[in-house]
Amino acid sequence: MTDPNATQHFVPQKAVGWQALIRNIPAMLSLGFIVVLVLVAIFAPLIARDPKAIEMRRTVGNEVLNPPFSPSMQNLFGSDQLGRDIFSRVIFGLRTSLIVGIIVRGLTMVVGALIGLISGYFGGFVDIIIMRITDIMLVFPVLLLAMTITAILGPGLSTVCFALVLVAWPDVARLIRGQVLFIKNQTYVKAAKSCGAKNSRILFRHILPNCLGVIIVAFSMGIPGAIMYEAGLSFFGYGIQPPMPSLGSLIADGRGYITTAPWYPGFPGIVLTLLVLSFNVLGDALVDSFDPRAR
């Protein structure tokens, strides 16, 4: 049997899999940063001060200051108009972002994967209908649609999750369907079928486990999008509602102080950008390392 790589022997083979991932410095830095942020979010009450503590006057030396205080050792990210510590508010907002990002993307994967499995495995009329629906869902303006849904249902944590899953599942369904179409023609599936295995057994014991790699990559690739959409919804008042903290609504609060206290809307956005960036870099590295078709 000929080695398909035979002609490329003189080319140093690019590392694949875990090895490639571990050697990818930006990806490892991003992973480290994500781990730190997750720990910060988990231990938020230990690290942050009370994000609701108001401080209307502060004396430095013989000077009396009024909020918003600019960034200092006391307020790493400065304070808002009521003297509340923005660093602490960001940490609690980060908590919401991570929770929503993981829940939304997790639910989206479950819903999307189930629909994709059904569509790809059974094919025919079911497949045509499901694929037409996904075609159409993909042409809608996502954020506007999500805002409309939360407005009708009443904005809040659960409706934000519902709306974001509703607008995001078609992508996942198409991805998994493509994977299923490939897997269901493999010999082991045909063998299982010829042994008389039931559809449900083939789907969940043979096809689903072989989609797992794609599912994990798609899960991690989709988290930054979910985080960003939640922040967008909350920024416009159709997302997470106070008193629950959110980076989006924090930036919206700070918008009015953009000229007098640029740190107020500034720092929450920087943290949000870095969070999304780390997930994006890590996701790209996952694809690079585990998807043989990508480079």
Place this chain on the structure above:
Amino acid sequence: MASFILRRILMLIPILIGITFIIFALLYILPGDPVRLIAGPGATPETIESIRHEMGLDRPLHTQYLDYLSKMVVGDLGRSYQTRRQITEELAVVVPKTVQLSLAAEIISSFLGISLGMIAAVRQNSWPDRLITALAALQLSFPAFWLALMLQLLFAVKLHLLPSSGYEGGFDKFILLPAITLAIPSSGILARITRVAVLDTLREDYIRTSRAKGLRERLVFLRHALPNALIPITTTIGLDLARLIGGIAIIEVIFSWPGLGKYAFDALVFRDLPALQASVIVFAIFVTLINLFVDILYGLIDPRVSRAA
């Protein structure tokens, strides 16, 4: 070719029916009550019922849907609940402004994205390549609404270079900030895709052949690599435009750009359901038409596509 185009255009009909159907399903089958949204929190049951009757929402859903469809075909999208004017007339005013903004953004984005992507590909694994790739990842990671605020702060408040928001007729200094905000993530995506497309073509046999016959590297690139890389790039510009329009609403709102996105957002804020419904449908039609155009264009550039279909 003609039959390929015709078939693609005919496929619009079921898609349009699907778009309106899904919007209907979302607005009227969800457990929330759209009439309650219109009436506001303090409305009495009588008010709610009268609005429901006035809007025809007390009729069976399929009657409403068929009625809406048949009116839509002749260009009647109903009246705005807020202004009482024909929605079609209002859309005729706002839609061209969204077209202006999206075109301006796409031009900036294509120019930046394609040139950066090509530089990165030609100098693969050099520091400019790494820089451009890293920059592209960052460009994709900004939350659009926050980026808009920061650009306003920088260019309008601090540097006094550009007006922070507003509209004075189209392609002037007012379009720059919103267009740049939209172009930043878009050009990042385009740069990545251009890079991969050019790298792919540079690996083809005919490139090796033209190098082997002693063609200068510049000619290899301009004559052979570029035209072939343009096929995926053209498609990407189209898809990118579609993606950009999906996110244009929030940019229009922040920069007070009176286009379709701001119209839709205002409709949402004022609980003007007919106007909101119509603008979401128009947004979806917009994106569908762009996809159709890309499909046809792809068939024209690459004859294999139209023959296969």
